[in-house]
Amino acid sequence: xxxxxxxxxxxxxxxxYATFAIAASSRAGLQLATAFSEAPVAYxxxxxxxxxxxxxxxxxxxxxxRLATYACAFELVGVxxxxxxxxxxxxxxxxxxxxxxxxxxxGLVPLVxxxxxxxxxxATAPGRAGNRG
Amino acid sequence: xxxxxAVAIAALALVLAVAGGVLAARDLRPGKPLLQGVLLLxxxxxxxxxxxxVKVVGDQRPDQTAAFVGYLAVSVIMIxxxxxxxxxxxxxxxxLVLAVAxxxxxxxxxRLGTLWSTVA
Numbered sequence: 001x002x003x004x005x006x007x008x009x010x011x012x013x014x015x016x017y018a019t020f021a022i023a024a025s026s027r028a029g030l031q032l033a034t035a036f037s038e039a040p041v042a043y044x045x046x047x048x049x050x051x052x053x054x055x056x057x058x059x060x061x062x063x064x065x066r067l068a069t070y071a072c073a074f075e076l077v078g079v080x081x082x083x084x085x086x087x088x089x090x091x092x093x094x095x096x097x098x099x100x101x102x103x104x105x106x107g108l109v110p111l112v113x114x115x116x117x118x119x120x121x122x123a124t125a126p127g128r129a130g131n132r133g
Numbered sequence: 134x135x136x137x138x139a140v141a142i143a144a145l146a147l148v149l150a151v152a153g154g155v156l157a158a159r160d161l162r163p164g165k166p167l168l169q170g171v172l173l174l175x176x177x178x179x180x181x182x183x184x185x186x187v188k189v190v191g192d193q194r195p196d197q198t199a200a201f202v203g204y205l206a207v208s209v210i211m212i213x214x215x216x217x218x219x220x221x222x223x224x225x226x227x228x229l230v231l232a233v234a235x236x237x238x239x240x241x242x243x244r245l246g247t248l249w250s251t252v253a
Binding site: 009012030 | 199215224
């Protein structure tokens, strides 16, 4: 059932996603508006992360499964890549992004969230047994 | 002025978050005491928002004024948002949503307190 996505544990997931959508877009908006030249890479990534959280929140809330899957997958890749690069090339990240050090500044929630999202999508998939389409 | 109030709000928010977590673990909906506590919390948040805004519009400003106002705005919408999301959810997860909103509220108070401490 597609309506199951936002029920039960999915409701909590949407709440946390919405929180991160707000947190990431506030931070990105502020960074871009006040100090873009200081750390353009970090701030553009903040903006990208914010956009992904917004898309994921809306997709989960409206049970748009395919879009939600893409958003969560993109988010997982993003936090892994940005997390790794931020540790290897700290000079490009003089200021924090949501995904720096795998989201350590946010209690690693950014790393756990996409995994939970994908698990939730999988657990509620219609006709999940043997459905690989 | 914001400091002590932020600490009190954070303490109340943490107590409510724990209470919500316990209720959720027992598979219970938020009861009247918890909802009244959350209402009190929101009242304090609005009072703090009002006081802080008046001070910022006046001449007392923390170093990162924009960030402070941003956190302030989010701190005021957190609980209503949590209530709205938890309202229709009759399972334990509805209770958990409210608990998480309280937890985030506490974290926001820590940020607000830190930012406000730069006010000369």
